[in-house]
Amino acid sequence: MADKRDYYKVLGVERDATADQIKRAFRKKAVKLHPDHNDAPDANEQFAELNEAYSVLSDDQKRAMYDRYGTVDGMPGGSGYVDFSDIFGGMGVDDIFSSIFGGGGSGGGSPRDRARRRAGRDMAISLTVSLEEAAIGCKKTISFDRLAPCGHCHGSGRGEGGQEKTCPRCNGSGYVTTVQRSIFGQMQSSAPCPDCGGEGTIVDKPCEHCHGEGRSRTHERLDVEVPAGVATGRQLRLRGYGEAGYRGAASGDLIVTIQVEDNERFERHGDDLLSEVHIGIAEAALGCLVEVKGIMPDEEFDLEVPAGTQYGDTVSVNNFGMPRIGGGGSRGRLVVQLRVVVPTNLSNKQRELLRAFADEMGDDVASGKKSVTDRIKSALDDILD
Numbered sequence: 001m002a003d004k005r006d007y008y009k010v011l012g013v014e015r016d017a018t019a020d021q022i023k024r025a026f027r028k029k030a031v032k033l034h035p036d037h038n039d040a041p042d043a044n045e046q047f048a049e050l051n052e053a054y055s056v057l058s059d060d061q062k063r064a065m066y067d068r069y070g071t072v073d074g075m076p077g078g079s080g081y082v083d084f085s086d087i088f089g090g091m092g093v094d095d096i097f098s099s100i101f102g103g104g105g106s107g108g109g110s111p112r113d114r115a116r117r118r119a120g121r122d123m124a125i126s127l128t129v130s131l132e133e134a135a136i137g138c139k140k141t142i143s144f145d146r147l148a149p150c151g152h153c154h155g156s157g158r159g160e161g162g163q164e165k166t167c168p169r170c171n172g173s174g175y176v177t178t179v180q181r182s183i184f185g186q187m188q189s190s191a192p193c194p195d196c197g198g199e200g201t202i203v204d205k206p207c208e209h210c211h212g213e214g215r216s217r218t219h220e221r222l223d224v225e226v227p228a229g230v231a232t233g234r235q236l237r238l239r240g241y242g243e244a245g246y247r248g249a250a251s252g253d254l255i256v257t258i259q260v261e262d263n264e265r266f267e268r269h270g271d272d273l274l275s276e277v278h279i280g281i282a283e284a285a286l287g288c289l290v291e292v293k294g295i296m297p298d299e300e301f302d303l304e305v306p307a308g309t310q311y312g313d314t315v316s317v318n319n320f321g322m323p324r325i326g327g328g329g330s331r332g333r334l335v336v337q338l339r340v341v342v343p344t345n346l347s348n349k350q351r352e353l354l355r356a357f358a359d360e361m362g363d364d365v366a367s368g369k370k371s372v373t374d375r376i377k378s379a380l381d382d383i384l385d
Contacts, residue, residue, distance in 0.1 A: 007053035007066065015067070019058065026054040035122075045235065048124035048255045055124075071259070072126075118199075118249035120147070120215075123242040127256050129226055131263040135295045135322055137228035141221055142256070148218045149244045149251070153207035157214035157247040162205030164247070167196035174200040199246075214247035224256055229271070229323035234258045266295060271332025273321045276339055277303065284309040284340045292336060294320050303336055311340040 008015050011025045029050055035043040056062045062072045125144050133140075149155035158164065166172040170193035177190045192198030206212030222241060235257050242252025260268070267274040277290055287307035293300050303315060314337050321332025346354070358364075 010053035052124040118246040120243035120245040120252035122252040150210035152209040155248040157212040159205040172200040215244040229325040
């Protein structure tokens with residue numbers, strides 16, 4: 001069960017990094033980790049993690065909360081959307097990649113290249129649930145900001161009577177080439193076309209609401225089905241709920257990372273749960289049945305405590321732990337740790353009975369030798385110290 005990585009380590013910056021240093025680090029890593037250029041099997045997850053780290057550390061309020069508490073869960077907006085066009089000065093990651101390594105992959109090109117470039121990017125958000133909710137599964141409502149398909153032009157970017165046409169300035173290549181003279185001779189360079197923004201196409205009558213992009217910023221609420229047995233770090237991918245694509249292209253996904261809260265009664269170890277039960281010294285010595293409450297609603301059972309139980313002994317019960325995802329209804333174990341409680345306030349009759357027990361055991365409590373009660377209490381003190 002892996003915890004979230006430190007956001008500063010994700011970006012590769014120190015904790016006292018300035019806003020400019022954080023932005024530069026993000027730009028550098030965004031080009032390297034973008035799924036279009038990263039062949040790793042978990043490329044989408046790496047990019048989503050980078051996205052989430054930057055969305056927190058680039059916001060002064062979120063960063064202050066993260067530095068203090070190590071999380072922004074529960075904060076309005078949480079951690080989520082990053083506007084890449086703002087980070088890269090109006091250019092997307094693909095435009096930056098092409099400007100560094102050359103080529104025309106960002107504009108024009110094959111229909112497949114253009115569709116991939118126009119596709120919306122994945123977004124990331126975190127969701128916190130209680131251990132009880134994780135055990136039974138639940139439905140949670142999340143709210144987040146994103147670029148969604150424009151409701152006025154239905155994502156096309158075209159106004160009434162508008163059409164998408166080949167850009168006359170770059171002839172559909174998406175790039176314009178300039179030649180400059182220098183002391184070293186002629187220098188040729190290419191840059192995204194300023195008229196079409198590197199798209200290779202323009203809309204002659206763009207939608208007034210989205211200005212021809214086919215998408216606009218909205219605040220959305222979405223119900224998320226959390227499966228039973230989910231653990232911290234588990235990611236749920238909601239298809240099509242990430243950033244909307246450009247002019248009707250496919251939307252990205254929303255990646256929801258689960259955080260399970262600590263619980264007062266149970267400590268989780270994988271699919272197993274650890275709990276404590278207190279018993280008296282007579283119950284420990286003679287054995288007993290103790291009623292134990294499980295993690296599920298109204299779940300109770302009798303636990304058999306064997307005679308001669310010592311402080312800290314454990315009893316394991318199968319199928320009373322956390323559900324196993326994909327396990328066909330099977331569950332982990334409930335491990336009960338027994339805590340023997342020594343009474344502090346005894347009645348006269350109880351004292352007489354203990355003294356009789358001490359005499360039977362050969363403990364001379366009157367002469368200052370440690371009685372059974374004193375020995376148990378001393379052992380408890382040693383353990384607690």
